[in-house]
Amino acid sequence: MGRAPCCDKEGLRRGAWSPDEDQLLADYIAQHGHPNWRALPKHAGLLRCGKSCRLRWINYLRPDIKRGNFTADEEDQIIRLHHSLGNRWSAIAAQLPGRTDNEIKNVWHTHLKKRLLEDNQKTTPGDGGRRQKKRKQKAKATKSAPVSVKHEQLSPGRSSSSVTYNSTVTETAAPVSSSPAITSASHQLVKEESFSSAVVTDDSFWFSTDVTGMMNLGSMEEELSLAPTRNEDMDFWLKMFESGDMRDLAVS
DNA sequence: AAATCATACAACCGCGTCAAA
């Protein structure tokens, strides 16, 4: 399949959106909707590619977006959903009204993943001294205090966000699904965290953490409408694996 | 006060998927 170029980049603006551009886009969509993203910027008088407009609308301008303040409930929900779905951010976002996949992805990478890592470290002491090479240990100890962390951020034109994190959840990124998307996502996370933090150094990591005690996955799947699909996928890949078609791949 | 570093978020890029031609 030939891939269509995203857009003709000649003469198109990139980077941060100006308030004027936001206004143009919002006004146009309010009036006409967005039946065709590719044609939209031209009609709206924007020097942006359609993809950029779509992203800006979905992640920022949409009126139903809830900004700032991820509640503790939302965070726990993200953690549970990520455990169940892997890096399927859009699927996770679908369960969190007003939140975008991009936002959730950012929160995961900046807050939650780190938090889980730290919590895991607390439960599995022993190699604590080796990884903390960062020189600003003191600052981090303050910022990522075990009990709660206050984070505030202000950006131009944005509402402030102030989130308090309670480190009550302990989790690892242990894969729980055999669906290809989920396993690959989970494996990627494992790889990423292994290399970036040098915490996960051997298999004992996965056995040292009480995953089932942390996540109520049974009720989770009942909540998720896509659970049956996941089970079917799981069956399919299990069969594939058991039949031997996948074993060679798994070994290599 | 300036320089440096870390963090968080917005935006971009590339690929996969799907529908229409």
Add this chain to the structure above:
DNA sequence: GTTTGACGCGGTTGTATGATT
């Protein structure tokens, strides 16, 4: 059945901001 075009998704990067030295 094949090609094309558009959309959506996830990964990655760029940059503004705040904290620390």
